[in-house]
Amino acid sequence: MIQTKALVLGTQRLGPLFYRLKLKAPSISSLAQPGQFVHLKVDEGYDPLLRRPFSFHHTDPSQGCFDLLIKLRGKGTRLLSQKSPGEELDLIGPLGNGFPLPHSGQSPVLVAGGAGIAPLFMLAERLTSARGNLFFWGAKRKEEIFLRDEFSSLGWRLEISTEDGSIGYRGLVTDLLQAYLSKAKDNCLIYTCGPWGMLKEVARLSGQNHLPCWVSLEGNMACGVGACWGCAVRCKVEGKLGYRRICKDGPVFSAEEVIWD
Amino acid sequence: MGLKVDLSVSLGSLKLRNPVLAASGCFGFGDEYSPLVDLNLLGGLITKAVSLNPTPGNPPPRVVETPCGMLNSIGLANPGLKGFLREKLPFLRSLTVPIIVNVAGGRLWEYVEVVKGLDKEDGVDGYEINISCPNVEKGGMEFSSDPKIAFKLVSSLRKVTSKPLIVKLSPNLGNIVPVAKVVEEAGADALSLINTLIGMAIDVRTKRPILARGTGGLSGPAIKPVALALVWKVAQAVEIPIVGVGGIFTSEDAIEFILAGSTAVQVGTANFVDPQTMPKIIEELRDYCVQEKIKRISDLIGGLEYG
Numbered sequence: 001m002i003q004t005k006a007l008v009l010g011t012q013r014l015g016p017l018f019y020r021l022k023l024k025a026p027s028i029s030s031l032a033q034p035g036q037f038v039h040l041k042v043d044e045g046y047d048p049l050l051r052r053p054f055s056f057h058h059t060d061p062s063q064g065c066f067d068l069l070i071k072l073r074g075k076g077t078r079l080l081s082q083k084s085p086g087e088e089l090d091l092i093g094p095l096g097n098g099f100p101l102p103h104s105g106q107s108p109v110l111v112a113g114g115a116g117i118a119p120l121f122m123l124a125e126r127l128t129s130a131r132g133n134l135f136f137w138g139a140k141r142k143e144e145i146f147l148r149d150e151f152s153s154l155g156w157r158l159e160i161s162t163e164d165g166s167i168g169y170r171g172l173v174t175d176l177l178q179a180y181l182s183k184a185k186d187n188c189l190i191y192t193c194g195p196w197g198m199l200k201e202v203a204r205l206s207g208q209n210h211l212p213c214w215v216s217l218e219g220n221m222a223c224g225v226g227a228c229w230g231c232a233v234r235c236k237v238e239g240k241l242g243y244r245r246i247c248k249d250g251p252v253f254s255a256e257e258v259i260w261d
Numbered sequence: 262m263g264l265k266v267d268l269s270v271s272l273g274s275l276k277l278r279n280p281v282l283a284a285s286g287c288f289g290f291g292d293e294y295s296p297l298v299d300l301n302l303l304g305g306l307i308t309k310a311v312s313l314n315p316t317p318g319n320p321p322p323r324v325v326e327t328p329c330g331m332l333n334s335i336g337l338a339n340p341g342l343k344g345f346l347r348e349k350l351p352f353l354r355s356l357t358v359p360i361i362v363n364v365a366g367g368r369l370w371e372y373v374e375v376v377k378g379l380d381k382e383d384g385v386d387g388y389e390i391n392i393s394c395p396n397v398e399k400g401g402m403e404f405s406s407d408p409k410i411a412f413k414l415v416s417s418l419r420k421v422t423s424k425p426l427i428v429k430l431s432p433n434l435g436n437i438v439p440v441a442k443v444v445e446e447a448g449a450d451a452l453s454l455i456n457t458l459i460g461m462a463i464d465v466r467t468k469r470p471i472l473a474r475g476t477g478g479l480s481g482p483a484i485k486p487v488a489l490a491l492v493w494k495v496a497q498a499v500e501i502p503i504v505g506v507g508g509i510f511t512s513e514d515a516i517e518f519i520l521a522g523s524t525a526v527q528v529g530t531a532n533f534v535d536p537q538t539m540p541k542i543i544e545e546l547r548d549y550c551v552q553e554k555i556k557r558i559s560d561l562i563g564g565l566e567y568g
Binding site for chain 1: 286287288289290293294296297309317318320321322323324325326328329330331333335338481482510530532533534535536537
């Protein structure tokens with residue numbers, strides 16, 4: 001965990017809601033693991049006040065760089081989308097536990113919902129031996145699907161769903177997963193990130209098929225380092241109902257550990 | 262060469278090398294921030310609340326940002342007295358700065374048990390008694406809102422410890438002065454002013470409060486003027502030192518609190534925004550004293566030129 005200044009290399013608009021923010025901070029880039037995140041100060045001043053957490057989306061340690069995927073949600077993300085090359089951002093990272101990597105013989109399947117693509121794309125980059133495996137990505141509409149060229153160069157098979165059917169399968173990404181698991185599921189290891197309702201369904205399908213599943217959670221966060229307990233999520237803790245911190249104990253949890261209701 | 266500045270201050274028998282303390286709940290038990298901050302630079306560290314039994318805390322969402330501030334409803338989540346002694350105190354003991362344990366409880370006897378359980382421990386240099394948490398059903402606020410109950414609690418604690426007792430008061434009262442006075446009379450060594458203000462945020466799409474518990478405690482720059490006014494008011498009513506807390510982000514903020522009558526200050530929400538805030542404030546306090554030719558920062562306490 002380091003606090004440092006990152007240099008903004010540029011932003012790239014990926015659709016009406018998404019931007020890619022390219023940053024340079026070699027000390028952080030070299031440590032970053034898939035599923036970990038940075039906690040960054042958007043701007044000087046008191047509004048927005050708190051830092052914002054973003055998963056690593058892509059890293060290039062040889063150049064000391066990494067990308068964050070910014071989905072426009074409010075003032076903080078809008079300000080980030082407007083950063084110019086040469087500006088600096090104060091950031092703390094890498095934070096959180098990251099995704100455990102598959103054991104030999106396990107076949108990873110990735111399931112993203114919306115902006116949940118962010119950490120899973122980096123995981124797909126790292127899991128080079130899983131090329132040819134399936135990456136499911138669901139969104140509301142065509143404009144929220146991008147990165148298709150990057151996926152084809154990575155070698156993962158991308159299967160897309162949209163709620164309005166404007167591209168790919170019309171429906172939910174969990175429908176695609178369910179259909180897939182009903183046929184081939186031996187040795188599957190599921191990784192997922194996205195909205196709560198979708199994660200809950202992925203967790204249910206994994207449980208039903210007795211498959212291990214890692215979920216990456218998000219939540220309102222204050223400190224980002226485990227001190228404040230603001231980002232608590234209800235979990236089974238040593239067999240009892242309790243809380244874990246998304247920032248420190250997570251953001252990646254075993255689907256079985258999380259209390260979904 | 263420059264003026265040699267004395268930044269030390271005292272809270273009763275507790276000597277601080279500088280007046281900047283980490284506020285309870287905003288700096289965990291120190292270990293969480295140790296990779297980022299040299300904790301031994303601080304004036305002292307006030308731990309997250311410790312209650313007799315482990316406390317899981319409130320359902321999420323527990324925090325939300327508001328303009329120039331944040332609401333929290335953590336609910337005093339902590340490992341309990343035994344967990345604190347086993348998991349947290351050994352690290353705190355390794356630091357060279359005073360450690361003040363924030364103590365919370367649902368009933369009077371629970372506060373007493375926690376203080377008794379800590380009192381013989383090395384590395385516990387004093388207590389901050391939390392009688393002002395707005396985020397729990399029992400205890401907390403009720404001890405602050407009734408001067409008789411506050412008196413009984415503080416005098417009971419006074420009987421079981423000779424270590425410094427700092428009592429943290431709530432701003433969520435019509436008049437804070439009567440409670441401040443009885444707490445002083447009951448034997449407190451200092452007062453911490455203020456805990457968070459009760460606040461609320463609503464999601465207009467779901468038409469529900471954003472925090473699961475409905476309301477929470479407001480902190481950050483938004484509450485600084487309120488805290489400052491209360492410190493100033495209470496400073497004129499009591500003799501014991503006041504520890505100012507509420508939206509302190511810069512050395513100027515800290516100096517304002519000292520001028521209003523604070524002997525020391527606490528930094529809370531600002532740690533989340535920038536973990537370097539406390540070391541920066543300490544350095545800048547020194548610079549300010551040099552520029553203003555102030556030899557001892559304690560000479561500034563209550564130096565407001567007004568009234």
